Amino acid sequence: MSQPEALIRISEIFGPTIQGEGHLIGQPTVFVRTGGCDFRCDWCDTRYAVEPQFKDQWIAMTTAQVLQRILSLARAPILVTLSGGNPALQPLGDLISRGKQAGYHFSIETQGSVARDWFNLLDTLVLSPKPPSSGMNNDWNKVEQCIEMAGNADIQFKIVVADDEDFEFARELNQRYPKIPLSLQACNPQPESDSSVTQILQQQRWLTEKVCQEGWYQARVLPQLHALLWGNQRGV
Numbered sequence: 219m220s221q222p223e224a225l226i227r228i229s230e231i232f233g234p235t236i237q238g239e240g241h242l243i244g245q246p247t248v249f250v251r252t253g254g255c256d257f258r259c260d261w262c263d264t265r266y267a268v269e270p271q272f273k274d275q276w277i278a279m280t281t282a283q284v285l286q287r288i289l290s291l292a293r294a295p296i297l298v299t300l301s302g303g304n305p306a307l308q309p310l311g312d313l314i315s316r317g318k319q320a321g322y323h324f325s326i327e328t329q330g331s332v333a334r335d336w337f338n339l340l341d342t343l344v345l346s347p348k349p350p351s352s353g354m355n356n357d358w359n360k361v362e363q364c365i366e367m368a369g370n371a372d373i374q375f376k377i378v379v380a381d382d383e384d385f386e387f388a389r390e391l392n393q394r395y396p397k398i399p400l401s402l403q404a405c406n407p408q409p410e411s412d413s414s415v416t417q418i419l420q421q422q423r424w425l426t427e428k429v430c431q432e433g434w435y436q437a438r439v440l441p442q443l444h445a446l447l448w449g450n451q452r453g454v
Contacts, residue, residue: 224309225278227253229267229302231287232453237299238444240344240376240401242325247297248288252310255303256331259352261380263406263450267303281312288317295321297341304328306364311336327376329354330361338369346376347391349384351405358394365398373398379425380405385432392436401438402429406445418445 233248253276255268266272279287288298298317300310306328314324314336325342337343347361348354365373375395377388379402392400404421418441426439448454 223280224312225280226284226308226310226313228277228279228284229253229264229272229275230453231284231291234292234296235454236443237297237325238442238447239403240327240440241374241399241438242297242299242342242344243440243443245297247299247325248292249299249301250284250288250305250313252300252302252305252308254307256307257304257329257348257352257354259348259354261352261378261405264301264303266452267301281309281316284313285316285320288322289320295323297323297325300324300326302328304332306332306334310334311339314339328364329356330364331357333360333363333367335367337364337367338371340368340371342372342374343368344374344376346378349377349379349387351380351384352378365395375400376403377401378403378405380421382428385425385428388437389434392434396436399438400436401440403440403442406442406450415446415449418442 229251231250234246237243237245237247251267253267262268305326323341326340327344327346330345330347345364347356375398379385388402404425407417407421422441429437429439444454
C-alpha cells in the first residue's frame, strides 16, 4: 500500500506582494505561511500562525493544492517565501522540488530549531535565531545542523533587535559566523496593534544610530518594509 500524502498545515497564502524583511527586501514574492511553531516569542507578530487557539483557521492542504494556489496567484515564476510560525515543521520538500521544476524560486525563514534535509533544495535559507527579548533560548547545535543541511543554498541571518542586549546578541552571532551575511531588523514595538509608522521609525532610527555609533560596519540595518507601507495588516 502506498503511504498517504503528507499534508501541509497552512495559515494563509497570499501575494504577489514584496518581501518586507532581510536581504531579499523589496523582491516580489508569494507568501506561503504555515501554521504551528515550536517557539513562543514575546513580540511575535504572527500569533495567528503560532498559537493553538487559531488551529481551526489553519487548512490542511496537499502539495498539489498549495502549488496550484501559488500558480493561480503568480502565473509567471516568482520568489515563493515559506514562512510561519516555523515552516520547518511542515513537509515542504516536495513543494519546493515541484515548484522549482516550474521555474519558481524558494526562500524560507526559520529560527533554526529544526533542520530538514530538504533545506538543500532552497534558493535561500534565512535563519533568524531569537534574541533575549523574545524570551526564547536557541540551541546552537541545531542552528549548525540547519547550516549544514542547506548545502549550496544561500544562507543569511536576520536578527530582530529590541534593545542593547539584543544588539550584543547579534554581534556575538556575527563573530560566531562572520562569513554569513547578517541583517538587523528593529523590533516592531506593538505587532498586535495598529502601530503608527512613527513608532516603527523611532525604533528603526535608534537601531541605525546604534550601529553607526558602535562602528559595526559589517551589519546591514533593514526595516520591516511591509509594516511601513501597510502597518500591521495581514495578507500584504
